Amino acid sequence: MGLKHQTCRTSSSSANLLSTRFSTILTTLAFLFTSIFMFISSLGRQHQPLSFAGQTSYIGDLRDARFPWNKLCFGPTSERLKLAVFSKTWPAGAAPGGMERHASTLYHALAVRGHEIHVFTVPSDRKQHSDIHDGNLHVYFAANDHGSVNCSLAFEIFNKIDRNEAFDYVHTESVSLPHWRAKMVPNLAVTWHGIWYEIMHSKLFEALFSNPNGIRFFSSYKQHICISNSASEVLVNIYQLPQRNVHVILNGVDNTKFVQDPEVGARFRRRYGISVERSNVVMGVAGRLVRDKGHPLLYESFSLITKRYPGVCLLVAGAGPWGRRYAELGPNVKVLGALEPSELSEFYNAIDVFVNPTLRPQGLDLTLIEAMHCGKPVLTPNYPSIVGTVVISDEYGYTFSPNVKSLVEALEMVITDGPHVLRKKGTACKEYAISMFTAAKMALAYERFFLCMKNNIYCQYPLPTDC
Numbered sequence: 001m002g003l004k005h006q007t008c009r010t011s012s013s014s015a016n017l018l019s020t021r022f023s024t025i026l027t028t029l030a031f032l033f034t035s036i037f038m039f040i041s042s043l044g045r046q047h048q049p050l051s052f053a054g055q056t057s058y059i060g061d062l063r064d065a066r067f068p069w070n071k072l073c074f075g076p077t078s079e080r081l082k083l084a085v086f087s088k089t090w091p092a093g094a095a096p097g098g099m100e101r102h103a104s105t106l107y108h109a110l111a112v113r114g115h116e117i118h119v120f121t122v123p124s125d126r127k128q129h130s131d132i133h134d135g136n137l138h139v140y141f142a143a144n145d146h147g148s149v150n151c152s153l154a155f156e157i158f159n160k161i162d163r164n165e166a167f168d169y170v171h172t173e174s175v176s177l178p179h180w181r182a183k184m185v186p187n188l189a190v191t192w193h194g195i196w197y198e199i200m201h202s203k204l205f206e207a208l209f210s211n212p213n214g215i216r217f218f219s220s221y222k223q224h225i226c227i228s229n230s231a232s233e234v235l236v237n238i239y240q241l242p243q244r245n246v247h248v249i250l251n252g253v254d255n256t257k258f259v260q261d262p263e264v265g266a267r268f269r270r271r272y273g274i275s276v277e278r279s280n281v282v283m284g285v286a287g288r289l290v291r292d293k294g295h296p297l298l299y300e301s302f303s304l305i306t307k308r309y310p311g312v313c314l315l316v317a318g319a320g321p322w323g324r325r326y327a328e329l330g331p332n333v334k335v336l337g338a339l340e341p342s343e344l345s346e347f348y349n350a351i352d353v354f355v356n357p358t359l360r361p362q363g364l365d366l367t368l369i370e371a372m373h374c375g376k377p378v379l380t381p382n383y384p385s386i387v388g389t390v391v392i393s394d395e396y397g398y399t400f401s402p403n404v405k406s407l408v409e410a411l412e413m414v415i416t417d418g419p420h421v422l423r424k425k426g427t428a429c430k431e432y433a434i435s436m437f438t439a440a441k442m443a444l445a446y447e448r449f450f451l452c453m454k455n456n457i458y459c460q461y462p463l464p465t466d467c
């Protein structure tokens with residue numbers, strides 16, 4: 001979900017010269033940040049004032065809410081917003097997860113609700129596409145030679161539309177709108193899709209270097225939306241951003257696309273020639289098969305597990321260098337390659353438990369939520385962003401520390417529990433996901449956020465129109 005490239009590059013020569021020194025301090029700082037991050041996050045969880053599942057009886061100003069806005073029930077509005085969005089990419093074709101898929105889901109939903117949406121972005125496949133004008137949704141592709149967003153060009157189009165009739169609010173998905181540009185946009189909110197990755201890959205180090213007295217990176221953005229509770233705690237406690245400017249809105253997925261259907265799952269198993277005994281567990285992993293998604297860890301752990309439990313099966317959906325390695329593990333592993341979006345839901349239905357071995361404490365992985373909507377429990381690392389927001393109790397699955405020993409123990413627990421217990425946990429996952437992680441809940445929360453930014457009246461909760 002993180003950014004592979006800094007979207008709008010600068011070619012500051014001093015930054016290039018100092019890059020070697022950056023990499024040296026990078027390691028030290030990375031360690032430092034991790035320690036602080038883990039420490040603060042564990043502190044923060046103890047002070048969580050409200051339970052997570054179910055509705056809350058909150059009364060007051062939404063900007064003071066210290067829990068995800070998804071928990072609230074927002075009613076309809078007749079107000080129409082005009083919003084500008086900067087996104088690193090816009091999905092062309094199928095790939096599981098990803099920030100661009102989040103943006104597409106959210107803005108399609110807001111456009112359908114009658115808001116005028118203008119997105120400045122590039123196609124995710126980096127090929128030539130014409131702009132999209134679909135009802136209230138307008139997508140402008142402004143690419144440079146490398147296929148990433150040309151900020152100057154994007155701003156030219158932005159300014160033209162803004163002059164015609166001013167935007168109510170501007171939203172950037174992560175650093176799609178870089179901080180030096182963000183400073184010039186007062187009515188701006190940023191959504192942080194995993195601040196860990198932003199810290200590592202943003203221009204933060206450059207800012208630290210040129211101005212050791214202040215980290216101005218985050219404060220270039222006026223309003224901050226976090227996709228996990230732990231990320232908001234870091235922004236408030238470590239970066240000391242004003243509490244009132246930091247909000248939590250969790251990601252949601254289209255729960256009409258990701259639905260529980262055992263028959264579809266059985267058909268998927270037959271199509272790929274997967275036959276397992278009733279008592280054996282079918283695990284599944286999906287996404288890009290690259291190193292930092294944790295595949296070396298799963299590969300090693302699973303190869304140990306199959307020696308003790310020869311009946312277990314792992315389905316691997318996705319493409320990447322680790323696909324070949326998994327295939328070496330023999331008949332216990334089935335590498336399916338990249339799946340069509342329609343097949344993804346079928347894949348989740350075909351498994352008993354979804355494994356997410358990621359090594360990045362990067363926020364909310366959409367695949368976790370998709371699997372939960374399909375009624376599957378999850379096995380994931382115990383990062384604060386995950387245990388504080390998604391797998392908030394073992395009712396929903398299993399967590400492990402990101403090392404082989406811990407993952408092997410967790411896998412053993414999954415196998416010992418067996419398909420019956422997994423189904424029970426899966427049902428709990430589905431209910432929790434529907435109460436928190438739907439595209440509709442997310443869209444309503446963002447809608448109310450932008451309304452509140454435009455007009456303070458909307459910051460009150462509940463309004464007479466709310467449910």
Ligand SMILES: *[C@@H]1O[C@H](CO)[C@@H](O)[C@H](O)[C@H]1NC(C)=O
Pocket residue numbers: 143144145150151152153156
């Ligand atoms: C970016 O867009 C500007 C304005 O249209 C243009 O002058 C510039 O050449 C473009 N840069 C790249 C790298 O494509």
